[in-house]
Amino acid sequence: MMKYSYVINKDDYINAGKVSSQIKKILKELNVRPDILRRMAIACYEAEINMIIHSFGGEITLVIDNKAEFIFKDIGPGIKDITLAMKPGYSTANERARELGFGAGMGLVNIKKVSDEFNIESSTKGTILTLRFDLL
C-alpha cells in the first residue's frame, strides 16, 4: 500500500493545482491506465480548487493498493446545503476564484461524474470528501 499526503492552504491561489499536478505525475509513474488517470486528475484538481476557494484549509490524502482512494479533509466552515452544492451551475465562489476561471458551479458535479465511488460528509467542523477509483 502507498500513501501520499499534501497540505492545502486557504486562498492559496498561486499554488492552485500544483498538488494535483504532482499526484498526476505519481499516478503516471505507477502506470495507471490513461483513461482512469485522467478521471482521477480531474477529480483531484476540482477538489483541490474547492478546498482552496471554500475551506479554511485541509489535507489531501491518496491511498493506493488494488484501488485508489482520495480523502479530501478540511477544517471548515462546511457546506451549508450539499444538495444545492451538487446542483449544476450552483456556486458560492468569490470574485477572486471567478477571475481564475472557477465558480462555474460544476465542481462537485464533475467530481461525482468521474469517480467510481463518491461520498461527502459536511458539518461546520469541516468537510470530508472520499473518492474511490477502480484501477483495473
Next chain:
Amino acid sequence: MILRDILRVLNANHIYIDDQTILDRDFICVSVTDLMSDALAMVCSAGEHTFLLTGLVNAQSIRTAEMLDINTIIYVRDKVPQQDDLNVGIELKMNLFTTSLSMYEASGLLYESGLKTATR
C-alpha cells in the same frame, strides 16, 4: 484538421511551442470556454487530438489543460499569459498560441472548418 491549418484559419501566432511536430498533428475536438470546470466536464476521449480555446489567460487554463491531457491552447483577443503563468506552460510542455479574433469569431471559423466540440 492539422494544427498548422487551424492556426492559419484563426490567423494565430505562437507564444510558445514545446514540440514543433505539434503543428502537423491532427485535431478533431475543441473545448471552448472561459470556465475551467466546464472544460473539465467535457472530456473528449482523445486529449492529444483536442485543444482548448479560451480567453482565460492565467495558469489555471494551463493546469486545466494538463489534467485533460491537452497540450495545446489558443487564446483569443491577442491575450498572452504573464511570465509566471507562461513558465507553468513551459514546465508542463504546453504549446501556446494567440489570435486577435474574439471567442465568437474563432468558434465560428472552427465550426465551419469541421472541428467538433469536446464531448461529454
